[in-house]
Amino acid sequence: MQKIVVIGGGTGSYTILRGLKNHNIELTAIVSMMDSGGSTGRLRDEFGFLPQGDVRRCLLALSPDTGMLRKLFEYRFSRGVGLNGHNLGNLFLTALRDITGREEEAIREAAKILNIKGRVLPVTTTNCQLGAILENNQVVVGETNIDIPRHDPELKIKKLFLVPKPRAYNETIKAILAADKIIIGPGDLFTSVIPNLLVGGVVPAIKKSKAKKVYVCNIMTKYGETTGFKASDFVNELEKYLGKDVLNYLVCNNKKPSKALLEDYQKEKAEYVEPDLVSKKIRAVKTDLLDNIDLARHNPEKLARTIMKL
Amino acid sequence: MQKIVVIGGGTGSYTILRGLKNHNIELTAIVSMMDSGGSTGRLRDEFGFLPQGDVRRCLLALSPDTGMLRKLFEYRFSRGVGLNGHNLGNLFLTALRDITGREEEAIREAAKILNIKGRVLPVTTTNCQLGAILENNQVVVGETNIDIPRHDPELKIKKLFLVPKPRAYNETIKAILAADKIIIGPGDLFTSVIPNLLVGGVVPAIKKSKAKKVYVCNIMTKYGETTGFKASDFVNELEKYLGKDVLNYLVCNNKKPSKALLEDYQKEKAEYVEPDLVSKKIRAVKTDLLDNIDLARHNPEKLARTIMKL
Numbered sequence: 074m075q076k077i078v079v080i081g082g083g084t085g086s087y088t089i090l091r092g093l094k095n096h097n098i099e100l101t102a103i104v105s106m107m108d109s110g111g112s113t114g115r116l117r118d119e120f121g122f123l124p125q126g127d128v129r130r131c132l133l134a135l136s137p138d139t140g141m142l143r144k145l146f147e148y149r150f151s152r153g154v155g156l157n158g159h160n161l162g163n164l165f166l167t168a169l170r171d172i173t174g175r176e177e178e179a180i181r182e183a184a185k186i187l188n189i190k191g192r193v194l195p196v197t198t199t200n201c202q203l204g205a206i207l208e209n210n211q212v213v214v215g216e217t218n219i220d221i222p223r224h225d226p227e228l229k230i231k232k233l234f235l236v237p238k239p240r241a242y243n244e245t246i247k248a249i250l251a252a253d254k255i256i257i258g259p260g261d262l263f264t265s266v267i268p269n270l271l272v273g274g275v276v277p278a279i280k281k282s283k284a285k286k287v288y289v290c291n292i293m294t295k296y297g298e299t300t301g302f303k304a305s306d307f308v309n310e311l312e313k314y315l316g317k318d319v320l321n322y323l324v325c326n327n328k329k330p331s332k333a334l335l336e337d338y339q340k341e342k343a344e345y346v347e348p349d350l351v352s353k354k355i356r357a358v359k360t361d362l363l364d365n366i367d368l369a370r371h372n373p374e375k376l377a378r379t380i381m382k383l
Numbered sequence: 384m385q386k387i388v389v390i391g392g393g394t395g396s397y398t399i400l401r402g403l404k405n406h407n408i409e410l411t412a413i414v415s416m417m418d419s420g421g422s423t424g425r426l427r428d429e430f431g432f433l434p435q436g437d438v439r440r441c442l443l444a445l446s447p448d449t450g451m452l453r454k455l456f457e458y459r460f461s462r463g464v465g466l467n468g469h470n471l472g473n474l475f476l477t478a479l480r481d482i483t484g485r486e487e488e489a490i491r492e493a494a495k496i497l498n499i500k501g502r503v504l505p506v507t508t509t510n511c512q513l514g515a516i517l518e519n520n521q522v523v524v525g526e527t528n529i530d531i532p533r534h535d536p537e538l539k540i541k542k543l544f545l546v547p548k549p550r551a552y553n554e555t556i557k558a559i560l561a562a563d564k565i566i567i568g569p570g571d572l573f574t575s576v577i578p579n580l581l582v583g584g585v586v587p588a589i590k591k592s593k594a595k596k597v598y599v600c601n602i603m604t605k606y607g608e609t610t611g612f613k614a615s616d617f618v619n620e621l622e623k624y625l626g627k628d629v630l631n632y633l634v635c636n637n638k639k640p641s642k643a644l645l646e647d648y649q650k651e652k653a654e655y656v657e658p659d660l661v662s663k664k665i666r667a668v669k670t671d672l673l674d675n676i677d678l679a680r681h682n683p684e685k686l687a688r689t690i691m692k693l
Contacts, residue, residue, distance in 0.1 A: 119463040148478040153429040155465005168458040168471045
């Protein structure tokens with residue numbers, strides 16, 4: 074059976090995993106562990122465990138589409154002193170972490186309870202923070218401070234780093250080495266995708282793996298992260314961390330969202346990513362990947378079918 | 384199949400249900416919904432839902448003895464702003480109540496997820512408070528204020544009441560009417576057992592039911608509630624609410640706990656309940672029901688076997 078590994082985190086991973094889980098493959102989600110915002114951030118601060126948010130989203134993506142446990146895992150408290158804003162899935166993972174004593178064990182138990190298709194692996198089990206050096210050499214630490222820019226969003230991100238520098242989880246490295254296809258993205262380039270590549274051992278494993286290496290480019294830019302980026306800019310930025318001549322494919326949407334939708338996104342200064350030319354060494358697959366919803370997002374089925382055909 | 388209904392709440396119900404679930408019977412737990420302390424009380428205040436604590440304990444008692452979901456349902460946070468002291472099972476039930484919109488539906492869904500043996504039914508789905516009138520006519524409102532006496536514990540409880548006066552849940556009445564055996568207790572007489580009898584429709588249904596009616600007396604008294612009570616006092620007090628000539632059986636432990644254990648209990652001013660004589664109309668079954676543990680509690684298996692034989 075074809076082994077597909079998806080590297081990312083956040084909404085992008087959620088989308089692609091929801092599509093891929095319906096195909097007959099061995100599916101592994103490798104998830105960034107640097108989230109520091111919202112309910113996850115509060116729990117991280119108070120319990121000292123690794124963040125649950127991205128893991129939770131990947132588990133949800135791979136769980137059956139119906140059922141009360143899924144609803145519970147998604148549930149967010151909107152009342153209650155100290156509970157307001159907390160996600161029950163995060164509390165569930167926090168308790169599992171406390172009971173089992175290990176993040177990877179907590180994820181495994183949650184996967185069993187939720188009866189997921191495939192596996193979810195943390196990129197690392199070391200508690201670390203994401204940092205960014207901006208073009209003016211200002212340093213911003215904390216994923217949420219980069220994701221929801223608490224810095225001048227006009228300043229470009231020059232370099233990302235992790236502190237302390239973590240080693241990859243050994244099962245994650247094994248999964249990368251054994252993969253037939255490694256899918257990087259989609260997702261926020263600096264806060265969901267690249268953080269995985271900063272973890273010690275990940276890039277060498279990707280290079281060593283005989284898998285086809287695929288980058289799925291985002292549909293829209295993100296203000297303060299990828300302002301003004303075309304597809305080639307996403308690839309160039311990624312290659313700063315991954316190295317040249319590693320990617321075999323670029324998968325890129327070429328269907329422009331409606332004018333009305335683009336105007337909506339203008340409020341957040343997000344723009345359509347032009348599917349421009351990239352290096353001839355990378356095979357660009359440009360196709361309609363747009364979902365028929367009120368968001369300029371990938372359609373899980375269209376994206377999964379495109380990946381399967383590579 | 385024999386239909387057994389257990390009426391109570393708290394630790395007493397937990398104990399007897401754990402024993403009965405291993406027998407081939409149709410088992411229904413009817414649970415008081417007046418808890419107002421601890422994690423349950425905080426959630427009750429903040430969400431306005433019915434209390435989860437007693438329901439949670441009964442669900443746990445009837446769930447398989449192993450498995451991670453059970454551990455999660457039992458888990459209590461010992462850290463976290465606003466989370467500290469909260470029980471994950473309570474949060475789980477709160478979320479289910481919010482998702483489904485109804486207490487009875489939330490309990491049913493939790494029962495399915497936990498794969499319990501039998502059923503758990505709330506005695507009522509009306510949000511009400513337990514109140515007590517003491518012998519000096521002082522009025523104490525709130526289950527936790529009576530349970531952990533925030534009044535002079537030397538004063539006897541003269542009368543209990545519920546405010547507002549609730550009607551019983553219709554499925555609960557049906558279960559009582561259809562039962563072959565109705566087991567009242569064990570458990571705190573004034574805060575777990577009698578509150579069920581105050582709910583409109585419960586006592587008439589017990590009287591109407593052709594079931595054998597059994598009272599399981601506690602092993603130890605409780606300071607501020609049943610100080611100085613013998614078995615006959617428990618029965619007399621119960622009959623104030625249930626009526627005379629309703630009970631067919633009294634099940635009572637006659638094995639005195641060890642001297643060391645009794646000394647431990649002396650710290651809480653709790654004493655061994657003497658299995659004295661009761662009205663000849665009630666058949667008293669006095670036997671060794673003591674558990675071989677560090678607490679003067681019923682042994683679930685001994686108690687269940689005794690019940691099965693009646």
